[in-house]
Amino acid sequence: MFTSISFASILPEILILIVGMLVLIIEPFWKEEKRRNVGWLTAGGLFAAMLISFLAGQPGAPTSALGGMIRFDWLGFFFKMLFMFAGAATALLMMDHEQLGKRGEAYLLLLASLIGMNLMAVSSDLIMLFLAIETASIPLYALAGFMLGDDKSTEAGFKYLLFGILTTTIMLYGFSLIFGFSGTTDIYQLAEMFRVGAIAPLAAFGILALILVGIGFKVAFVPFHFWAPDVYEGSPTPVAGFLSTASKAAGYAVLLRLFFIAFPEPSLSASWTTTLAIIAAISMIVGNLLALPQTNIKRLLAYSSIAHTGYTLIGVVALTQLGAASVVFYLAAYILTNLLAFGIAMAFSKATGLENIQDYAGMSRRSPWLGLMMLTAFLSLTGMPPFGGFVAKVVVFAAGIQAGYVWLVVLGVITSVIGAYYYLNALKFVYLYRMPNQDEENHPIPLSRPYAIALVALTLGVILIGTIFAPWFNWSDAGALNLF
Amino acid sequence: MTFPVLSIITFTPLVAALILLLMPVNRKNEARVVALASATFALILSLWVYFNYDQSIAGYQFVEKYEWLPALGISLHFGVDGIGAPLVLLTGVVMFTGVLISWGDDNPHVMAGIQDRPREFFAFLFILAWGVLGVFVSLDLFMLIFFYEIAVFPMYLLIVIWGWSVTREYAAMKLTLYLLIGSVVSLVGALAMYFAQYQNTGVLTFNMLTMESARFSPSFQIIWFLPVFLGFAVLGGIWPLHNWSPDGHVAAPTAVSMFHAGVLMKLGAFAALRVGIMLLPEGAKYWQWLIMAFAAIAVVYGAYIAFVQKDFKYMVGFSSVSHMGLVMLGFSTLNADGLLGSGLQMFSHGAMTALFFAVVGMIYDRAHTRQIPELGGMSKAMPFATVGFIIGGLVSMGMPLFSGFIAEFPIFMGVWQVHWFVAVICSISIVITAAYIMRNIRQVFFGDMPEKFEGHITDITILDKVAITTLCIFMIVIGAYPKFMAPMVQTGVEYIMRLLGGS
Numbered sequence: 001m002f003t004s005i006s007f008a009s010i011l012p013e014i015l016i017l018i019v020g021m022l023v024l025i026i027e028p029f030w031k032e033e034k035r036r037n038v039g040w041l042t043a044g045g046l047f048a049a050m051l052i053s054f055l056a057g058q059p060g061a062p063t064s065a066l067g068g069m070i071r072f073d074w075l076g077f078f079f080k081m082l083f084m085f086a087g088a089a090t091a092l093l094m095m096d097h098e099q100l101g102k103r104g105e106a107y108l109l110l111l112a113s114l115i116g117m118n119l120m121a122v123s124s125d126l127i128m129l130f131l132a133i134e135t136a137s138i139p140l141y142a143l144a145g146f147m148l149g150d151d152k153s154t155e156a157g158f159k160y161l162l163f164g165i166l167t168t169t170i171m172l173y174g175f176s177l178i179f180g181f182s183g184t185t186d187i188y189q190l191a192e193m194f195r196v197g198a199i200a201p202l203a204a205f206g207i208l209a210l211i212l213v214g215i216g217f218k219v220a221f222v223p224f225h226f227w228a229p230d231v232y233e234g235s236p237t238p239v240a241g242f243l244s245t246a247s248k249a250a251g252y253a254v255l256l257r258l259f260f261i262a263f264p265e266p267s268l269s270a271s272w273t274t275t276l277a278i279i280a281a282i283s284m285i286v287g288n289l290l291a292l293p294q295t296n297i298k299r300l301l302a303y304s305s306i307a308h309t310g311y312t313l314i315g316v317v318a319l320t321q322l323g324a325a326s327v328v329f330y331l332a333a334y335i336l337t338n339l340l341a342f343g344i345a346m347a348f349s350k351a352t353g354l355e356n357i358q359d360y361a362g363m364s365r366r367s368p369w370l371g372l373m374m375l376t377a378f379l380s381l382t383g384m385p386p387f388g389g390f391v392a393k394v395v396v397f398a399a400g401i402q403a404g405y406v407w408l409v410v411l412g413v414i415t416s417v418i419g420a421y422y423y424l425n426a427l428k429f430v431y432l433y434r435m436p437n438q439d440e441e442n443h444p445i446p447l448s449r450p451y452a453i454a455l456v457a458l459t460l461g462v463i464l465i466g467t468i469f470a471p472w473f474n475w476s477d478a479g480a481l482n483l484f
Numbered sequence: 485m486t487f488p489v490l491s492i493i494t495f496t497p498l499v500a501a502l503i504l505l506l507m508p509v510n511r512k513n514e515a516r517v518v519a520l521a522s523a524t525f526a527l528i529l530s531l532w533v534y535f536n537y538d539q540s541i542a543g544y545q546f547v548e549k550y551e552w553l554p555a556l557g558i559s560l561h562f563g564v565d566g567i568g569a570p571l572v573l574l575t576g577v578v579m580f581t582g583v584l585i586s587w588g589d590d591n592p593h594v595m596a597g598i599q600d601r602p603r604e605f606f607a608f609l610f611i612l613a614w615g616v617l618g619v620f621v622s623l624d625l626f627m628l629i630f631f632y633e634i635a636v637f638p639m640y641l642l643i644v645i646w647g648w649s650v651t652r653e654y655a656a657m658k659l660t661l662y663l664l665i666g667s668v669v670s671l672v673g674a675l676a677m678y679f680a681q682y683q684n685t686g687v688l689t690f691n692m693l694t695m696e697s698a699r700f701s702p703s704f705q706i707i708w709f710l711p712v713f714l715g716f717a718v719l720g721g722i723w724p725l726h727n728w729s730p731d732g733h734v735a736a737p738t739a740v741s742m743f744h745a746g747v748l749m750k751l752g753a754f755a756a757l758r759v760g761i762m763l764l765p766e767g768a769k770y771w772q773w774l775i776m777a778f779a780a781i782a783v784v785y786g787a788y789i790a791f792v793q794k795d796f797k798y799m800v801g802f803s804s805v806s807h808m809g810l811v812m813l814g815f816s817t818l819n820a821d822g823l824l825g826s827g828l829q830m831f832s833h834g835a836m837t838a839l840f841f842a843v844v845g846m847i848y849d850r851a852h853t854r855q856i857p858e859l860g861g862m863s864k865a866m867p868f869a870t871v872g873f874i875i876g877g878l879v880s881m882g883m884p885l886f887s888g889f890i891a892e893f894p895i896f897m898g899v900w901q902v903h904w905f906v907a908v909i910c911s912i913s914i915v916i917t918a919a920y921i922m923r924n925i926r927q928v929f930f931g932d933m934p935e936k937f938e939g940h941i942t943d944i945t946i947l948d949k950v951a952i953t954t955l956c957i958f959m960i961v962i963g964a965y966p967k968f969m970a971p972m973v974q975t976g977v978e979y980i981m982r983l984l985g986g987s
Contacts, residue, residue, distance in 0.1 A: 368509060368604075375641075384637045385630045394626070394671065395556075401675045409675075413668035420664050424640055424657065432644050432653070470553040477555055 009065040009072035009122070011057035012049060012080050013115050019045030020111040027104035035102040039095030039450060042107040046088040046114075050081060062482050068186055069128040071257075075479035076122035078328060079253045083121070086246040086335050087114045092454035093238040093343050096350055099147045100236050106146060109139035110242070117246060121253040126175045126185040129254065130168075133214070136250060137164050140243060144235035156234025163217060163227040171214025174207045181207075190262035201267060208263065208272050215258075218251030220244075221309045222283045232302040237349065240298055241342025244305045245335040252331055255316060256324055260483040269319055277317045277408055283310030284415040291422050295356050297345045300422065301338065304381060307419060308334055311412055315396045318403035324480035326395040329473055333380070333388030333465045340458040341377040344370060347455065351445045357426050361433035365440035370447065371430050373459050378423040380462050383416055388465030395473070490546050490562040493529045493572065494617045496522055497579070497610035504607040512602050516587055519606035523576075523583045526613070530576030537569045539971045542978040544623065544693070545569075552627075557689030561623040566976025567757070567827045570969055571620045571750055574834045577958065578746045579613050581951035582739035585842050597849075598646060598737065605646055605737075612638040612743060619751050625674050626690040628755065629667065632716075635751060636663045639732070639744065646737040655728075655735035662728035666718030666752075670759070673712035677763065680704055695763050696983055702766045709767025713760030713775070719752025721808040723782035730801030738845025741797070745804045746838035750830045753811050757826075757980075761815060765984045768818060776816035776899075780906050782809030787913040791920040796847070796854040796928065799920060800840045803880065806913055807833045813910060814895040818984055820977050822898025827973035829891035832879060832962065836888065839876040839955040843869050846948060847928070850941045856924060861933030865941035870929045872952035877921040879959050882914055886963035890970065 007014075019042060027038050062073035070076075091107060100106040116136025123129035141164060145157015179185050181203060182193040193199060199207070216224035232240040263269060287307030294300040312334070315327035347370065348363070349355050364371030380387035393416065400409040435443065447455070465472050500522035504515055537545055544563035552558045564572060586598045586605065598605045611634065618631025643656035681698035682688050689695075700708075714722065721729045729749070733741050761768045768775075786806030793799040807829070814826030846869050847862060848854050863870040879888035892914070899907040933941070944952075962969050 364604075372505065379637055382637075385634050390630065390633060394629075394675075397672065398556075398675045398678065401672065402679050406672070406676070409672055413672055414665075417661055417664050417668060421657065421661065424660060427641070428644055428653065431641060470555075473553055474555060 005063055005072065006065040008057045009059070009063075009070060012053040012084065013118050015049035015052060016046070016084070016111055016115050016118070019049060020108055023104055023107050023111070032102065035104065036095050038104050038107050039091050039101065042091040042111065043088045043450075046084050046091065046111075050084040050088070053084075054081065064124065064188070069125050070119065070122040071124040071188075072122065073479070073482040074475070075257070075328070075482045076253070078332075078475050078479045079121035079249065080118045082249060082332055082335055083114055083117045083246045086242065086249075086339060087111070089339050089343070089454045089458060090238050090242045090246075092450040093241065093346050094236075095450040096448050097236055097238060097346070100238065106143065109143050113137075113139040113143070114246075117250040120250045121257075123254075124187050124257070126178065126187065129187075129258075130172055130175060133168060133218075133254070136247065137168065140239070140247060143239045144231055144243070146236055146239070150234075152234035153236065154234075156231045159227055160231045160235075167214050167217035167224065171211050174210030174214070177203070177207050177210070187258060187262050191264065194263065194265045194268055204263075204268055205271055208268070211258065212272075212275070215251050215255050216279075219248050219255065219309050219312075220306055221279050221313065222286045222306065225283070225286070225306045228306060229299045229302040233296060233298045237298065237342055237346040240302075241339050241346070244301065244342070245338045248305070248309065249331040249335055252312060252316075252327060256327060256483060259316070260319070260324060264319065273317045273319055276313055277405060280310045280313035280317060281408060281411050283307065283313065284412060288415045288418040292418070294422070295358065297355055297357050297360070297426070298342075300357065300426070301341055301345070304419065304422075305338060307415065308338075308381075311393060311396055311416075314400040314405065314408055314412060317405060317408065318399040320399060320403055321477070321480045321484055322395070322402055323399040324483050325473065325477040326392075326399040328476035328479050330392040330396050332472055332476065333392035333462070336458050336461040336465065337377055337380040337387070337389055340373065340455065340462060341381065343451065343455050343458060344374050344377060347447055347451045348445065350451075357429055358433075360426065360429040362435040362440045362443075363430045363445070365434070366443050367445040367447070370445055370455075373455055374430050375427060376459050376462055378427055380466065382420045382423045386463065386466045388462045391466055391469045391473075486546070488548050489529060489533055490564065490621045491548055491560070493526055493533065493576075494562070494614065494621055496526045496529070497613040497617065501607040501610040501614065504603050504610070507603055509603065515603040515606060516583075519583045519602075519610070520587075522610070523579045527576040527580040530573045533564065534569055534573045537564070537566075537972060539566075539975055542566070542975045542982070547623070556626075557687070557691065558626045559624050559691065560627060561691060562621040563623050564621055565979055566972045566974060567754065567830075567980075568620050568976070569972060570827065570831045571747075571754060571834075572617065574750065574831050575613060575616050575620065575747050577954060578742055578834065578838050581838060581842065581954055582609065582742050584947040584951040585742065585845065586737075586739040587945070587947050598739070600646065605642070608638040608641050609739065609743065612642070612748075616747050616751055619755060623692050624690045625678070625692050625695065625759065628692075628759070629671055629674060632751065632755060633667055635748060636660065636667060639663070639736075639740070639748070642740045643732065643736045646740070647735040648737075651731065652735040655731040659728040659732035662725065663719055666715045666725070668715075669711050670715030670755070673708045673715065674759065676708055677712075692758070692763060700764060700766070702770075705764040705767035706770045707767075709760060709764045709771055710774075712764065713756050713768070713771070716752050716756035716760060717812065719749060720756055720812060721749050721752070721782070721805050722812055723778045723785065723805075723809065726782060726786070726805045729805060730798055733801035733804065733841070734795065734797045738841060738849075741841040741845070742838040745801070745841060746834040749804065749808050750834055753808065753815070753826075753830060757815055761818070762980055762983050768984070772816055772818055772902075775812060776903070776906060779809045779812035779816050780910050782806065783813060783910045783913045784916075787916040787920075791916050794856055796856050796859070796924070797841070797844050799856070799924065800837065800844055803840075803917065803920070804833070804837050806917065807837070807880070810892060810895055810910075813899060813906075817895075817898035817902050819898050819901055820981055821894045821901065823977045823980055824970065824973055825891050825893065825895030825898060827976060828887070828962070828969060829895060831969065832887035832891040832959065835955050835958050836876045836879045839872055839952065839959075840880075842948070842951060842955070843873045843876070846944050851937055856927055858934065859928045860931045861929070861937075862941065863929040864933060866943055868949050868952065869944050872956055873929065874925060875956050875959060877925055879963070880921055881918045884963070885960075887959045888963070890963055890966045
């Protein structure tokens, strides 16, 4: 039963597990002051795992593996690569965090969560899917509340835990109803069940609503977004970056596979695409409008990430191959960009201890390079070329127009102009305003090596996706092809 | 494939910007030298393109094509026609003169040039130039919008960091939001065209040469012409959406005003022509009356508002609205004369307004005021700048022997053929323009110099003189020897007329 295909299908997870064991074994041998090196080990290990999987574990034709539990195809594979890259960058950003950097457990939790996310991207069975979601979530609850002495972090961890458990349980109830009605948990057989009408349309709609609650929490669309700003603000910054990128993308991986494979039946899809279109519209409006008055950079990024969820949903709503490809491409660009933004926030607060946007005054004089990186991140979030955000937005809008959702796309472009206002406003602090005594030369922002590596890699990635976009789009498209 | 001159021109500013950003922070003079060297290089290449353009053929020349994203039909596809080639040259000229003007002055009384972070200034300016050149040479709709948006965001930084401290934050944000709304609305239209042409021809491509023969249905063209045309025309300063432009001009530092009014507004007009009129000709015919009305209002209203301005720079800014209105007016005629005039007016106005802003900047740097009533007698201290401004003024008024005449005359001829009374109404603007230009020349440059300026006003530097001379040469050559440019623009117009069905 255990063939080479099934080995290749979980090769990345096996490698992550090996990295995790290495962390466990080696960490106690390092003295307290050297223990931050676990970060190098984690990041390097993840990067190596990514490279090995890319060279040796590429999927061929889509196959079912491990007794039908997982699907080995490009869609899952590309998502896995993204998660592992995000994990490696997060590990680097964690290294110089006061409370996280020297704690081996933190890196281990990150790795455990990554295994869960990887499995979320490939699960083809509802049971497996639920296990994967829990494997990904539980370590993140712990990480969000990791700073025990800090009230905000504790609040963040607790809020995330309660909200997460509640919504996942509701989703699990949806899964159990599916099993009760149809007698199968295999996602790939469900479509057939719906087609022959094994599940009454009304019941099916109820089930979809229940499942959307769980996914809505993961990807933070309105009205399941309440946790995001508080949790991002309270949790350690690298963790917040990870939550808003990889964790969100994992939610989208589930959304794509589940809804495109199991519920594409026209009688069914008409209702959920309409629902999601409305949710997308509200997310774009609410996210962008609530981001306007924010003064804390992490809260600003939290609301902006709610808005970006809305843009991504346009591709899902389109329910076409271009739509699915645009979602994957958008997530690739968004993961890099948002990690960069959170990384800068982390590096800045590490040097200064400050998190408000007005504290960024004079930043480009204090550190021209960090200023340019922030320019890259925020312009990419705005959707400006030559950065990844522009191409991503264009393909998502193209998918929307192709599917006839002109109103949604028009709403998208209008709200993206609102977005431009607050992103540019933040850049105004970086480039125009000065420190109270105008003595920026005396307040440089030192970047330690892990930050420098992570931020430069992310910046180059954002520019690369925005200029040489063909390979990224072709991978996204290959993944999207697996859904049809 | 021949020498890839267009891609070299387009990417020269990008390479220069990257080199500048990699230089050490405090090497101000080295940054300036790098900037001037690359601007000169771009100018020489654009002259080369201009003189090697074959004026006997209509259509695109120097064409290059590299596949970029075949899955969606996106390619790097460059080429210039008779409308684009002069604009590439104009960009080269304004880049070169803009760098010269921004150099600065050793005189401590003069706050000229860019003293604060010139490295970043030139880098952002060149990224702007990269986008501008990219739009003028792109034959791929996706890349055109890509470059178009690249040209938008550096404006925000250039104005907000180096602009006039009183209004820069307001003006920069206003400008950026206006332009962004325009560009995203056009983007939606462009995507609609992309899928419509896929339905008609079965080929998924952003190639505009293919789209020209996509046979969009008339109702489709009528629906989408307005969003596409007006979206781009926002940057061209079309009347109800022109409000960002004078504020932006005034708040921007001198070189950026030159770029902004000289080249960037042409970008909007060019894209509106290229995508709006050339790809959706039926829509253009249907909405012709509306565009003509907007343009006519811009021409007269802009001139009148310029006439009542007290602030020198606002005056030039509103005169730009008026002159860009003439460009739009020429487009709206949809006949050969009007389009020929528009093509020439784009170049003529670009050079003229760049000169105006340069001189206004030189005066403000020395007098520290731009209020026209407070100025006077500048010709004694700055004779060279005075001559330059007068030449620009003559172009602006449309005097024969200067480029303005060659450009405005065909426009009015074209308008007369469509609606003679619009031509009559718009000709009022020539009188108003003459009035405010003459009045300003007398008030600012002649008469007595106010006492507070005595001794403070120094002459302009040699670099400033080179810049003024360069701009003046083009305006006079085109005016005195129209064959320098008119036949070339004519070839571009022939191509457009073919798309319009020879009407």
